[in-house]
Amino acid sequence: MSFLDNRFVNFFKGFAVTGKQPVKPRVTVEYPEQKRQMPERRHGRHVLNRYEDGMEKCIGCELCAGVCPAKCIYVRGADNPPDTPVSPGERYGFVYEINFLRCIHCDMCVEACPTEAITESKLFEFSFTNRDDAIYTKSELVVDDTGKPKVLPWEDWKPGDDQNTSGWVRATAPSGRADLEGTPLWSGELGYGVRPAQAGQSDPTAADYAADFDIALREVEGAELKGVGVSSTRPTRSGEWAPGRS
Amino acid sequence: MTASPLLGSVVAGARLAAAHMVGPGVPTPGARGPYTGDPIFNHGMDLVVWIFVVVKVVLAFAIVMVSVLFMVMFERKVVAALGNRPGPNRAGPDGWLQSLADGIKLFFKETLVPEHADRFVYRLAPYLSLVPVFVAFSIVPVGGTISIGSYTTRLQLADPPWGILVMLMASGISVYGVMLAGWSSGSKYPLIGAVRASAQMISYEAALGLTVATVVVLSGSLHTSAIVAAQHGGFLYHWNIFRAFGAPAAIFFIAITAEMARPPFDLVEAEEELAGGFNLEYSSIGFALFYLAEYAALVINSAIFTTLFLGGPDGPRIAGASVGPLWFVIKVLVLLYVYVWIRATLPRLRYDQLMDLGWKRLIPGSLAMLLIVVGARINWRWGLAALSGSLFAFILLTRAIEVAQSRQEEGSQFSELEAP
Numbered sequence: 001m002s003f004l005d006n007r008f009v010n011f012f013k014g015f016a017v018t019g020k021q022p023v024k025p026r027v028t029v030e031y032p033e034q035k036r037q038m039p040e041r042r043h044g045r046h047v048l049n050r051y052e053d054g055m056e057k058c059i060g061c062e063l064c065a066g067v068c069p070a071k072c073i074y075v076r077g078a079d080n081p082p083d084t085p086v087s088p089g090e091r092y093g094f095v096y097e098i099n100f101l102r103c104i105h106c107d108m109c110v111e112a113c114p115t116e117a118i119t120e121s122k123l124f125e126f127s128f129t130n131r132d133d134a135i136y137t138k139s140e141l142v143v144d145d146t147g148k149p150k151v152l153p154w155e156d157w158k159p160g161d162d163q164n165t166s167g168w169v170r171a172t173a174p175s176g177r178a179d180l181e182g183t184p185l186w187s188g189e190l191g192y193g194v195r196p197a198q199a200g201q202s203d204p205t206a207a208d209y210a211a212d213f214d215i216a217l218r219e220v221e222g223a224e225l226k227g228v229g230v231s232s233t234r235p236t237r238s239g240e241w242a243p244g245r246s
Numbered sequence: 247m248t249a250s251p252l253l254g255s256v257v258a259g260a261r262l263a264a265a266h267m268v269g270p271g272v273p274t275p276g277a278r279g280p281y282t283g284d285p286i287f288n289h290g291m292d293l294v295v296w297i298f299v300v301v302k303v304v305l306a307f308a309i310v311m312v313s314v315l316f317m318v319m320f321e322r323k324v325v326a327a328l329g330n331r332p333g334p335n336r337a338g339p340d341g342w343l344q345s346l347a348d349g350i351k352l353f354f355k356e357t358l359v360p361e362h363a364d365r366f367v368y369r370l371a372p373y374l375s376l377v378p379v380f381v382a383f384s385i386v387p388v389g390g391t392i393s394i395g396s397y398t399t400r401l402q403l404a405d406p407p408w409g410i411l412v413m414l415m416a417s418g419i420s421v422y423g424v425m426l427a428g429w430s431s432g433s434k435y436p437l438i439g440a441v442r443a444s445a446q447m448i449s450y451e452a453a454l455g456l457t458v459a460t461v462v463v464l465s466g467s468l469h470t471s472a473i474v475a476a477q478h479g480g481f482l483y484h485w486n487i488f489r490a491f492g493a494p495a496a497i498f499f500i501a502i503t504a505e506m507a508r509p510p511f512d513l514v515e516a517e518e519e520l521a522g523g524f525n526l527e528y529s530s531i532g533f534a535l536f537y538l539a540e541y542a543a544l545v546i547n548s549a550i551f552t553t554l555f556l557g558g559p560d561g562p563r564i565a566g567a568s569v570g571p572l573w574f575v576i577k578v579l580v581l582l583y584v585y586v587w588i589r590a591t592l593p594r595l596r597y598d599q600l601m602d603l604g605w606k607r608l609i610p611g612s613l614a615m616l617l618i619v620v621g622a623r624i625n626w627r628w629g630l631a632a633l634s635g636s637l638f639a640f641i642l643l644t645r646a647i648e649v650a651q652s653r654q655e656e657g658s659q660f661s662e663l664e665a666p
Binding site: 018028 | 330335587592
């Protein structure tokens with residue numbers, strides 16, 4: 001076939017390449033009407049989580065602010081009031097602000113957080129018309145009493161955007177236990193309970209391990225069981241992000 | 247040495263061709279009486295004839311305007327499809343009113359005139375490039391005749407004795423529009439773009455004229471209606487694209503693409519180099535008119551290609567009815583698709599490649615094809631002589647180009663050494 005490999009033939013081969021395109025299936029979707037499923041680990045708007053008993057997870061340690069490459073997080077911690085504690089520790093996040101004009105959604109704050117207080121939802125369709133709206137304050141970031149993120153007027157939440165708010169596998173173990181390093185574990189969360197490991201991410205027993213760990217942790221801390229509980233649904237294969245047409 | 251027999255064959259060929267050109271149904275001037283024009287003028291000019299003419303003018307204008315709106319959208323849709331995209335689909339049904347929306351937007355924008363612009367020429371230039379394009383459409387026979395009452399008229403606005411030369415005139419004058427637009431803007435980049443454009447258009451004008459001459463020799467008339475009539479009688483094989491051995495059609499197609507500065511010859515508007523080309527400073531109506539002229543030229547040049555090489559409205563009857571205009575539109579649409587396909591496929595040529603193609607390939611090629619066609623019209627001996635002469639000239643030319651290039655390369659080495 002070497003006689004087909006000359007300039008004249010190759011010239012028309014180029015036309016064949018473009019000529020084939022109209023009959024190929026389109027990968028484009030009509031975006032506003034038709035939306036692709038988000039990737040499992042989509043980085044979107046942040047939320048501040050609470051424990052199943054309603055306590056805030058944030059302890060005001062400012063690690064997220066320290067690690068933030070865009071310097072968009074501003075945190076000030078304060079001592080918990082002894083009578084009405086906000087978080088189950090000494091201190092809590094007194095001020096928590098994220099400037100979404102600067103945030104690059106790198107998820108490093110989520111990795112840095114020792115208590116999984118800050119995670120990212122899958123919401124990316126939010127736009128504001130002034131700078132004040134762009135700076136999310138703590139009251140806007142903290143989930144409400146049902147464990148769902150607060151819906152602000154300029155945000156376009158779709159079903160599923162608020163679930164499994166972050167699929168990030170933590171590099172370090174929660175609570176700093178060295179023997180749990182590399183195992184995806186989430187502490188109990190208001191509205192969702194304990195989340196199992198994601199499908200295909202680690203060994204299938206990790207979820208049970210996480211549940212056991214969480215129950216043990218609650219027994220130790222004497223925390224009251226509240227919320228959905230440990231039997232949260234495991235993400236299925238069909239829920240995975242499929243590149244290409246939908 | 248070889249030039250004189252070749253030149254002799256041109257002269258002899260032209261003389262003999264004029265004497266011997268008789269084909270079936272070819273209206274030849276002289277031998278069979280004067281060529282009769284549009285039958286509507288046979289009974290003299292009365293009011294109805296005037297109305298006919300005015301209506302035809304308005305219709306031709308409207309057809310070109312609507313075809314431009316269609317063409318802009320057609321190109322965007324097809325180039326999108328060739329790139330596996332849906333294309334614009336927001337304005338109107340499936341986006342087909344997008345070009346109308348763009349046009350309305352452009353006409354409501356402010357007209358800005360640069361400070362150093364020559365105001366009169368700056369305003370004149372868009373019309374200089376637009377009007378010739380519309381004039382060129384007037385000679386295109388869309389197909390057959392139409393009878394209303396006792397009046398019969400052709401579906402063709404004008405059929406002047408100089409016929410196809412109107413098209414060459416129009417493309418020649420369009421260069422003025424581009425040139426003056428770039429010059430009168432009083433800005434650097436439009437000027438460079440305009441110089442490029444005019445150099446390019448003039449370079450390809452010669453090849454264009456020679457291929458048109460080939461068709462004229464084949465048909466024996468400058469009348470576009472006669473050119474179409476000469477291709478009539480037999481689907482496909484009687485068309486000029488085959489009667490002229492294919493090459494003139496290809497050369498005409500390439501030359502007309504370069505003439506219109508369409509991709510891959512759109513150096514005039516090379517954004518990476520010129521920031522927009524000769525119409526950089528234009529806004530609002532001026533810009534819209536240039537845009538209009540560009541796409542009108544595309545449609546009309548496709549129509550002229552159809553007339554010259556694809557038999558115009560020639561085609562088989564459908565259900566016993568003569569559907570010339572339908573065949574005409576189908577052929578033009580196929581050509582337009584090919585233009586868009588080329589745009590979607592080929593990368594832009596470099597300027598020296600553009601000039602090489604024009605001067606070293608197309609002009610000698612079209613000249614050789616003219617000689618061969620003229621020779622073949624006389625008899626096979628002349629055709630063989632022209633063919634062999636052309637081949638010999640082609641070999642000489644190729645060798646000459648090689649030598650010139652090698653010398654140029656040597657020269658450039660020395661100039662690099664001498665450069666400070």
